[in-house]
Amino acid sequence: MRTWQFFLVSLAVALAVFFAARLYQNDYLFFAGYVVLQFIVLATAWNILGGYCGYVNFGSAAFFAIGAYTTVVMTKLPAFANRNLPPEIASFVGSITPPPIPVLIVLGGLVAGLVGLGTGYLTLRLRGVFFAIATLALAVVLQTLIVNWDFVGGSRGAYVIRPATVAWLGIGYIEYLFLVMLVLVVVSLTTARAIERSRLGYGFATIRDDELAAEASGVPTLRLKLVATTLSGAFMGMAGAPFPYYIGFLEPSSAFGLAYAVNAIAMPMIGGTTSWVGPLVGAVLLGTLQQLATVTISSAVSLLIVGLLLVFFVIIAPNGIIGWFQYFSSRKSTDLKEQPAPVKSS
């Protein structure tokens, strides 16, 4: 399947999911479903760097929060302009901010992508381990910055008022957020799949398998790694951008929650890291499981389950659920693998 065909097919699937969900007339379904979708994007984004290149990012929460706080900044701008700028400029600022959600997503993605590029540039020239450690520390430091930044509410947090409905679509706002997230899922999955089958993806795979050999054969490893960190960071930021509207009240400790970092790693690891299907499967399974466990037991227990599953899977099933399937139907999967992947001339 070509990339655009895949995009159209998955878009159709996404719309079918949306209308099927609407049949239920139950807002909770959208609230829970939104979280699962958000995790699909996060897991796919993590996998672009972690699964394809083999570089571990522990700071998913930081990139997610960058996206979320970009949105908060945008929603705070009109009031800020009214107070500090001449009226003409203020009314202009007020008319363009806060922009609609799709624009916010692009903005969040841009900022998070830049931070990803910067972090990668500083640490990726060294051994991969240092990148992992730097991302861990990055989360702590960005949280420190946000806590000290009064404009976005500091440690008190910030309110973002969610409109009740979306007039031009005639649907409730949570349904709108769900729809936006569905589209984002389609975009991220299409991107991940396209990367897998392009020269870029093969370059990533050489880095994962043997970086030294790749470097020696002329693969521009540093540049490829920077592309991967930027893309991965950008998608995480995009996943975070609509979050303030979803949650209504954003505070640093919820935006930087370790749950995002753990889920972003656990979902691809449990699903399988070598293809775009893995993060999707992992995120749907784990996300749904967590929603169920949060409702029936408690959110702490649901996180404990994720952590235990992560440890269990990396020890017992290194290639995830997808790896199991390939193992049990090995003949079929080798047939699939031997199909020549279409090489795009980009």
Add this chain to the structure above:
Amino acid sequence: MDFPVQLFINALIAGILLGGFYAAVTVGISISFGILDIVNIAHPAFIILGSYIAYIANQRLGLDPILTSILVLPAFYYLGSLVYQVYYLSFEKRGQEALRGLAFFFGLLFVTEVALILVFGVDYRYVQAGYIDTTLRFGFFDLPLRMVVPFVVSMLMLGGLQLFLSKTFTGRAINAVAQDQLALSLMAADPIRIKRIAFAISIATASVAGALLIVIQPVEPSVGREYIGRVFAICVLGGMGSLPGTVIAALLLGIVESITSTFYGPSWAPAVAFGFLLLTLAVRPSGIMGR
């Protein structure tokens, strides 16, 4: 405005004492990450575990936290060798330590933290001991025993470890195992066993560091995360596995952090460690005492 000398000297002393404590927190990472090349990011979680054990013993039995930590050293030692055994069989032997090994330790970090939250909640816990509320005063500067005792214990521990690593056969074997496993096995030492011992020792230090932590400040399960940036910054700056380097780097970070929080406010202190780490990685990745 003239320079506040007294404030500065007090901040300097506080920084040195804090740095001594950081050395105790980092020494485990210096051994596991610096010498053995095992990226044990779960180390701070083991430290917090040590803090809670000291807390329980202090609450239930009224034991001194530092005494408790020395009593439970063997338990931490065996916990460490168990973790290494799992790590070795699952990742090192298969050559998968880069991606999955890291995820494994991250999972351990997370599971420990969430389990502690489930058992103890997110309230801050503290211990009681005679020296915690006492402060010695010399002229204009203060020496709170709450900081002095951890500093002394930490220096004793590092001194002992340095002697062990440089004088005994096992200690030298630990230093050698990272460089040349084959040569080590020709010396009739099993590299895996040596690594297991070294990793177990690194986890054992977490018990003492945990007790020192809860003496210095109240502890809640997620405090450990703040230390991840610090310990790796110190370890890298100190030259990966050199204990004297670790002490120097820890003192340096302690002093800089203490001065930052005295003059700019404590909420900026965590950013210092990250700046330190990035600067070190960018300018001198081999650290102060790097070989």
